Amino acid sequence: xxxxxxxxxxxxxxxxxxxxxxxxxxxxxxxxxxxxxxxxxxxxxxxxxxxxxxxxxxxxxxxxxxxxxxxxxxxxxxxxxxxxxxxxxxxxxxxxxxxxxxxxxxxxxxxxxxxxxxxxxxxxxxxxxxxxxxxxxxxxxxxxxxxxxxxxxxxxxxxxxxxxxxxxxxxxxxxxxxxxxxxxxxxxxxxxxxxxxxxxxxxxxxxxxxxxxxxxxxxxxxxxxxxxxxxxxxxxxxxxxxxxxxxxxxxxxxxxxxxxxxxxxxxxxxxxxxxxxxxxxxxxxxxxxxxxxxx
Numbered sequence: 001x002x003x004x005x006x007x008x009x010x011x012x013x014x015x016x017x018x019x020x021x022x023x024x025x026x027x028x029x030x031x032x033x034x035x036x037x038x039x040x041x042x043x044x045x046x047x048x049x050x051x052x053x054x055x056x057x058x059x060x061x062x063x064x065x066x067x068x069x070x071x072x073x074x075x076x077x078x079x080x081x082x083x084x085x086x087x088x089x090x091x092x093x094x095x096x097x098x099x100x101x102x103x104x105x106x107x108x109x110x111x112x113x114x115x116x117x118x119x120x121x122x123x124x125x126x127x128x129x130x131x132x133x134x135x136x137x138x139x140x141x142x143x144x145x146x147x148x149x150x151x152x153x154x155x156x157x158x159x160x161x162x163x164x165x166x167x168x169x170x171x172x173x174x175x176x177x178x179x180x181x182x183x184x185x186x187x188x189x190x191x192x193x194x195x196x197x198x199x200x201x202x203x204x205x206x207x208x209x210x211x212x213x214x215x216x217x218x219x220x221x222x223x224x225x226x227x228x229x230x231x232x233x234x235x236x237x238x239x240x241x242x243x244x245x246x247x248x249x250x251x252x253x254x255x256x257x258x259x260x261x262x263x264x265x266x267x268x269x270x271x272x273x274x275x276x277x278x279x280x281x282x283x284x285x286x287x288x289x290x291x292x293x294x295x
Contacts, residue, residue: 032278038271045265054268061272071273073249074257081168081253082232088172089228090221093179098213100180101187113184117177124174128241131170132157157243160250167238167251175231179224186220187213222292226285233281 039061041054065071096116119127134140135156143153157163190213198208214221236255239245245252245260254277261270 035271035274038268039275040272041268043268043271045267047267057268061269062276064269065273065276070249070252071254071257074252074254077164077250077252078233078235078254080164081171081235082229084165085168085171085175085232086225086228088168089176090179090224092172092176093224094183094217094221096176096180097183097187098209100184113181116180119174120177122174124237125241127170127174128238131166132242135166158247160247163243163247163251167242170242171232171235171238175228179228182220182224183217186217190216218292222288225292226288229284229288230281233277233284 040056040058042057042060043051043054047054096112100112134142137143137153137155137158140153140156142156146153154162156166194212194216195208198212203211234255235253236259239251239253239256240259243251245256254273258270258273258277261273
């Protein structure tokens with residue numbers, strides 16, 4: 001009787017987690033292992049009917065990644081995107097959270113929270129289509145407004161210099177609402193006694209923010225950083241809808257390049273690229289957690 005109770009509790013626990021385990025194995029772990037296996041073969045779309053008939057090529061696909069100019073450019077674009085979009089999104093989210101937690105909170109706070117968060121829960125495809133219309137060089141409202149004040153608007157998404165920054169700005173505008181919600185909840189959990197004690201010690205507004213708010217927000221900031229880094233490293237829908245990766249590959253991301261390789265039937269090569277991207281994301285998240293906890 002004594003040993004049956006723990007076994008029964010264990011069985012009940014596994015029963016509750018079974019749906020997640022099945023979904024995780026079928027839709028995440030399984031495809032990941034399949035992609036890893038394909039990365040060591042020359043598998044193409046024509047080999048789908050006979051997957052066991054493909055030839056092993058070892059690490060040839062991985063070595064090919066370093067010689068592929070488009071893949072190198074996609075990797076650089078992804079790096080630039082993450083390095084610029086991440087602090088911009090986090091900064092906007094923090095500024096909005098602090099504002100809602102202080103002065104703007106006297107106004108209808110629910111209206112601002114919904115307005116800031118609404119783009120995040122809206123379809124990426126819909127937002128990308130809307131921005132593509134707004135930035136249309138001929139009929140877009142942005143260039144029409146510029147023309148009304150005598151400014152000749154550029155071709156925002158057809159310019160190699162402007163296309164990626166436009167996508168970065170759009171992504172930050174769409175995503176900062178998520179960070180705002182997380183950081184606002186963390187701000188409201190900071191004891192007011194800490195601010196009162198700091199004020200008694202003569203700390204000004206900036207000192208209270210620097211030495212009280214930021215340290216207390218560190219767990220929330222770490223979560224937002226890791227979560228956004230994972231998402232931004234995989235960005236694909238925005239350039240796919242807005243520019244198709246152009247002009248001249250200026251907005252092609254790593255995920256979009258992998259998607260194009262799969263679409264072209266280069267399954268083995270795409271599997272190698274996807275494995276490298278997964279490894280980079282995992283290493284980045286691990287490094288961020290280590291640095292965040294050490295501080």
